[in-house]
Amino acid sequence: MNLVQAFVDTATTLPEQEAVFWGSDVVRYGELLAHAGAISHVLRTCHGIQPGDRVGLYLKNRPEFITALFGIFSAGAVAVPINTFLKPDEVRHVVSDAGIRIVLSEEALSETLSAVQADATALAAWNVESIGELPPSPDEPVVPRETSDLAVLLYTSGTTGKPKGAMLTHGNLAHNVESLRQVLLVAEVDRFVLLLPMFHTFMLTVCVLLPLRTGGSIVLVRSVSPAKAMIHEIIANKGSVLPAMAALFRALSQLPAEVQLPLRLCISGAGPLPGEILRAFSERFPGLPLIEGYGLTETSPVATVNPVKGRVKAGSIGLPISDVEVSVQDERGQLLPDDVEGEICVRGGNVMAGYWNQPEATAATMRGDWLLTGDIGKRDADGYFFITDRKKDMLKPNGMNVYPREIEEVIYRFNGIKEAAVIGEPDERRGERALAFVSLDEGAQFNERALIDFLKEHLADYKVPRRVVVLPALPRNATGKVLKTALRELVA
Numbered sequence: 001m002n003l004v005q006a007f008v009d010t011a012t013t014l015p016e017q018e019a020v021f022w023g024s025d026v027v028r029y030g031e032l033l034a035h036a037g038a039i040s041h042v043l044r045t046c047h048g049i050q051p052g053d054r055v056g057l058y059l060k061n062r063p064e065f066i067t068a069l070f071g072i073f074s075a076g077a078v079a080v081p082i083n084t085f086l087k088p089d090e091v092r093h094v095v096s097d098a099g100i101r102i103v104l105s106e107e108a109l110s111e112t113l114s115a116v117q118a119d120a121t122a123l124a125a126w127n128v129e130s131i132g133e134l135p136p137s138p139d140e141p142v143v144p145r146e147t148s149d150l151a152v153l154l155y156t157s158g159t160t161g162k163p164k165g166a167m168l169t170h171g172n173l174a175h176n177v178e179s180l181r182q183v184l185l186v187a188e189v190d191r192f193v194l195l196l197p198m199f200h201t202f203m204l205t206v207c208v209l210l211p212l213r214t215g216g217s218i219v220l221v222r223s224v225s226p227a228k229a230m231i232h233e234i235i236a237n238k239g240s241v242l243p244a245m246a247a248l249f250r251a252l253s254q255l256p257a258e259v260q261l262p263l264r265l266c267i268s269g270a271g272p273l274p275g276e277i278l279r280a281f282s283e284r285f286p287g288l289p290l291i292e293g294y295g296l297t298e299t300s301p302v303a304t305v306n307p308v309k310g311r312v313k314a315g316s317i318g319l320p321i322s323d324v325e326v327s328v329q330d331e332r333g334q335l336l337p338d339d340v341e342g343e344i345c346v347r348g349g350n351v352m353a354g355y356w357n358q359p360e361a362t363a364a365t366m367r368g369d370w371l372l373t374g375d376i377g378k379r380d381a382d383g384y385f386f387i388t389d390r391k392k393d394m395l396k397p398n399g400m401n402v403y404p405r406e407i408e409e410v411i412y413r414f415n416g417i418k419e420a421a422v423i424g425e426p427d428e429r430r431g432e433r434a435l436a437f438v439s440l441d442e443g444a445q446f447n448e449r450a451l452i453d454f455l456k457e458h459l460a461d462y463k464v465p466r467r468v469v470v471l472p473a474l475p476r477n478a479t480g481k482v483l484k485t486a487l488r489e490l491v492a
Helices: 003-013 029-045 063-074 088-098 107-118 128-133 170-183 201-214 227-236 246-252 275-284 359-365 404-411 448-458 484-491
Strands: 018-022 025-028 054-057 078-081 102-105 124-127 150-156 164-169 191-194 217-220 241-244 265-268 290-295 302-305 324-329 342-348 370-379 385-390 417-427 431-440 468-470
Touching: 003 029, 003 063, 003 170, 003 201, 018 029, 018 063, 025 029, 029 063, 029 128, 054 063, 054 088, 063 078, 063 128, 063 201, 088 107, 088 150, 088 164, 102 107, 107 124, 124 128, 150 170, 150 201, 164 170, 170 201, 170 302, 191 201, 201 217, 201 241, 246 265, 246 275, 275 290, 302 324, 324 370, 359 370, 404 417, 404 431, 404 448, 417 484, 448 468
Parallel strands: 018 217, 054 078, 054 102, 078 150, 102 124, 191 217, 191 241, 241 265, 265 290, 431 468
Antiparallel strands: 018 025, 150 164, 290 302, 324 342, 342 370, 370 385, 417 431
16 A cells, blocks of 8 residues: 555545644644645655655654655655754764655754755755645645555664664555554544654654544644643643653653543553553553553564553563564574563564665564564463563663664774773663763773763764763673673672
C-alpha cells in the first residue's frame, strides 16, 4: 500500500473530519490534503524532485511536519526526518550520507541549517512557514509507488560511531500500521496525543501514520512544559490514546486526585517501563490500561505489545503484534525453548529493507529474514517476551538510541585524553544517561568542565555525559578490551 494513497483515500472520504488539533486550532483532513498537494507540486516543479529522491524533514513538532511528510510522499520522494537535537556536524553527516538535495525546515532551526549549508552549498532549504501562502492543490496527482519502494530513511546510531539510515518501505510502514490498528483496537473516534518528537519512529508510525490511516485525529501538544499546560491540552482536545515514555507516566501518576484524564489507553515505549511506575500509575488511574511495547527503528518500529484487553505482565514487552513473528535464538540461529535467554529476533513485513548503502551492516543485522535486535531476552510459557540485557552496548537517554562508541570517539579528540570509555547510569528524569571514564596522557592537566563543553559543541545534548571520572588506567582484559562490567561495578 502506498502510504499517501491510503491517506488520500481517507481525506477524500472525510474532508471535514478533524485531523490535527494544535492548541485551539484545528486542521481538517481536506486542508491537510490540499497543503500536502501544494508541497508536492513545488517539490516537483520548482526543485526537480524525482521519485526516489531523498528530502530532508528538519522540523520541530508542528502541523507542517505532517503536511510536509505527505507532500514528500505524494511527490514519490523519500522522507528523511532529521533529529532536531543534533549539532551541525551530525546533521551534515545525515544530509551527505542520504544524498539530500533539499531540506524542509523552519526559522527556529535556521542557524544550524545555515552552518550545514556552509559546507554543502548545493543543499537547498525551504521554510515550511510559507506553506500557507501556497495555492491549495487538493487534486495534485500522487506519484505511483509500490509496496517495496522506499518511503522513509531514518537514521539510528550505530556501533561504528556514525548513524546508519534504516530503509523503511511503504509496505513496512503500512504493515506496522495495520498490525497496530488491530492490536490497539483503534477506531475513527480515537485522538492520539502526540508530544514526543515526530522525527522519532515511535511517534511517526504510532501517532501520525496510524491515526491518519484510520480516520482518527492527532492532538499535537505544543509543549510538554509546563506540565499544567500539557495536561490542559490533552483534556481540552479529548485525547484518547497516549503513547509516551515511562518518565511521563511517572509524572502523570503524581497528578492531584481531582485531575481526571479523557484517555482510554496509554502505551509506554522507547525504553523499559519500570514495574514501580506501572504500579503507581495503575493506582492513580485504575481502569486506564498502561501497556508496555517494544520495537526498533528497524521494525517500523513496533514488534510486541501487551494486550489492551487481556493479561498485562509487569516487566514484559508483551506479545508479538499481528502478522509479526518474534523468537529467541542462540548464536547459531537455533530457536531456544521457553525461559532460556538468547537474542530477540523479529521477522515480518515490518522489518526494514536494510541500511542505506551499507550492505555489510545489513548482513550483520539479518540472519535470513530474521532481524537480530541485539537485545537479550526470553519468552515465558504464555508467549510473553521479556528483555533481560543488551547485547549491543547501547544507551537510551530519553528513549533515544545512543552508542558509547560515538561519544568515545569525540572524547578522544580532546587534548590530553589517553583512554575513554562510556557506560550508562540510571537517571530519574531521563531514564539513563552517559557516564564517561577517562585516563590522561602523562603530565596532562584535566578540566572536566572544558571537556563537557567540548562535547556539547559536537554532540546532541542528550548524548553528553553528566560527569567524567578520571582513572589512572581503564580496566582491560587479556586481549586489551576495556572491561565495562568493571566500570559499572565502580559506580554500582
